[in-house]
Amino acid sequence: xxxxxxxxxxxxxxxxxxxxxAATEMPVLLTGETGTGKELTAQAIHARSVxxxxxxxxxxxxxxxxxLLESExxxxxxxxxxxxxxxxxxxxxxxxxxxxxxxxxxxxxxSSQVKLLRFLQEGTFERVGGQETLHVDxxxxxxxxxxxKAAMDQNRFREDLYYRLGVLHxxxxxxxxxxxxxxxxxxxxxxxxxxxxxxxIRGFSVQAIDALRRHSWPGNVRELKNxxxxxxxxxxxxxxxxxxxxxxxxxxxxxxxxDSLRAAHQRIETELLIxxxxxxxxxxxxxxxxxxxxxxxxxxxxxxxxxxxxxxTLMHPTVTTRSTRKQTDNQVLTKQVP
Ligand SMILES: Nc1ncnc2c1ncn2[C@@H]1O[C@H](COP(=O)(O)OP(=O)(O)OP(=O)(O)O)[C@@H](O)[C@H]1O
Ligand SMILES: [Mg+2]
Numbered sequence: 447x448x449x450x451x452x453x454x455x456x457x458x459x460x461x462x463x464x465x466x467x468a469a470t471e472m473p474v475l476l477t478g479e480t481g482t483g484k485e486l487t488a489q490a491i492h493a494r495s496v497x498x499x500x501x502x503x504x505x506x507x508x509x510x511x512x513x514l515l516e517s518e519x520x521x522x523x524x525x526x527x528x529x530x531x532x533x534x535x536x537x538x539x540x541x542x543x544x545x546x547x548x549x550x551x552x553x554x555x556x557s558s559q560v561k562l563l564r565f566l567q568e569g570t571f572e573r574v575g576g577q578e579t580l581h582v583d584x585x586x587x588x589x590x591x592x593x594x595k596a597a598m599d600q601n602r603f604r605e606d607l608y609y610r611l612g613v614l615h616x617x618x619x620x621x622x623x624x625x626x627x628x629x630x631x632x633x634x635x636x637x638x639x640x641x642x643x644x645x646x647i648r649g650f651s652v653q654a655i656d657a658l659r660r661h662s663w664p665g666n667v668r669e670l671k672n673x674x675x676x677x678x679x680x681x682x683x684x685x686x687x688x689x690x691x692x693x694x695x696x697x698x699x700x701x702x703x704x705d706s707l708r709a710a711h712q713r714i715e716t717e718l719l720i721x722x723x724x725x726x727x728x729x730x731x732x733x734x735x736x737x738x739x740x741x742x743x744x745x746x747x748x749x750x751x752x753x754x755x756x757x758x759t760l761m762h763p764t765v766t767t768r769s770t771r772k773q774t775d776n777q778v779l780t781k782q783v784p
Contacts, residue, residue, distance in 0.1 A: 450486055451631045453753060454624040460487070460616060467614045468494035473566055475551075475611045476589040478618030481668030484589040485549065487618060492545040497585060500544030505537045508550035516558045517574045526575025538571065542582040551588040551611065552597050556604070562586075563607045586611070621663040621670065626716055626751075628670060632658050633724040635671050636686065639678035647678060649724050650686045655717060657693035716751050723753070 452458070467474050468491045476484040485504065492502045510518050517526065521536030538546055548554075554562065565571045566586060570579050588611050597603035621628055632650065640647045650658065663669055677690035688694075718737060726732040734744045748754045 450483060450490060451634050452624060452627045453630060454627045456619040456624050457627060460618060463616045464490050465494065467491055467616065470614065471585055472614050473586045473588065473611050474614045474616065475594075476587065476616050476618065477594075478589075478591060479620050479666055480591050481666035482618035482620060483667055484591070484618055485547065487616060488545070488547045488587045488589065491587060492547075492585075495545070495585070497544050501541055502545050502547065503537050503541035504547040504549060506549040507553040512555055515553075515555065516561070519558060520561060520571050520573055521576075522574035523576040526573070530575065533573070536573065538565065538584055539580070539582050541584040543584075545585045545587055548586055548588040550590060550592075552590045552592045552594055552603060554603075559604045559607050563604065563610060566607075566610050621666045626720065628658055628661075628663065629655065629717070629720055631667065631670055632674050633720060635674040636678060637724070637727075639675045643678055645678060645681070646684060647681060647686060648684045649721055651688065653688040654686050654691055654693075655721070657688040657691060661693050712751070715747060716753070719747060719751065719753055 450457070450461070452461070464487060474488075474491060476487055478484050488504075489502060492498060505519060507515060517530075517534070517536065519536050519538055521534050521539055522530050523533050524530060548562075561571055569583075570581050572579055594603050594608055594612075598605050598608050636647060636649070639645075658670075665672075673691050673693070674686075676692075677686045681687075681690045719733075722733045722736050726736070730741060730744060734741045737744065739747070745754070
């Protein structure tokens with residue numbers, strides 16, 4: 447099962463929404479900055495829906511020239527335009543029985559927006575240059591990292607389509623708002639990369655952890671994953687350093703207020719717990735021994751910091767992925783989407 451890592455309240459809210467929308471047939475709108483996991487979320491919804499055995503067909507509206515987009519999406523008939531020698535199915539038809547992932551939906555031209563709206567309302571459309579009204583059973587999940595409301599105000603995006611698409615809306619929070627998830631993901635990505643490259647790497651240095659914490663992650667999870675992978679490839683030591691990650695450690699402005707003792711205490715405990723769990727791949731006896739606490743104290747702390755669910759992941763870092771996955775990423779599920 448391809449899946450998503452995270453234990454912060456922000457991402458757990460997303461997991462709950464994924465489970466809810468997966469049980470419906472309605473369109474979904476995913477929003478969030480670049481690299482926050484919109485495509486992964488669309489795949490997760492598809493994989494949990496009754497359509498899971500059907501195709502998952504992505505189309506990136508921003509990556510296809512405007513003139514070709516309508517035909518890519520809805521297909522065309524012979525002679526529809528110069529070069530249209532054969533009739534061709536579009537992605538909407540290719541996704542029949544499954545899910546169409548309409549990425550960067552804000553880039554759809556007006557004419558395609560009208561056609562899409564009609565499809566969402568009536569389930570019908572015509573290929574470009576075609577007369578025949580076609581009907582397919584395709585669920586639409588759309589995504590955008592631009593503000594569609596602003597596009598709507600400037601008449602670049604149809605209001606009716608916006609409301610139709612956005613009945614079910616999931617916002618992927620930026621990584622900087624996900625608390626300790628950056629660390630947790632860094633650990634998981636490190637293990638995956640170490641396994642792939644057959645390297646023995648025990649974890650991150652203290653400075654590296656500090657830098658991972660302080661960085662503001664403008665590229666979100668994609669940036670984190672790339673930095674960790676590159677670090678694992680380049681590293682010649684057993685520990686990944688701040689330099690391996692190419693992080694200065696001075697990104698987020700240092701707050702001038704002091705941590706309360708309690709907050710500092712919790713921060714240090716979380717960090718130690720995550721480090722020890724990674725080091726011992728979730729082996730609780732060893733973690734308890736290293737941290738010199740009883741197993742019951744350890745379980746209580748894990749519960750207190752919402753870390754119980756990460757132990758299973760760390761014990762089984764590599765997870766089989768579906769054969770239909772286009773990427774080689776090995777996502778693992780930390781907090782099970784119910
Ligand atoms: N919660 C997560 N757990 C594990 N991996 C994740 C998670 N979120 C994102 N990723 C990984 O981060 C990378 C970027 O995710 P994805 O492509 O889904 O982002 P996106 O929001 O579609 O980005 P963009 O807006 O740039 O298209 C992918 O390799 C994905 O597998
Ligand atoms: Mg994407």
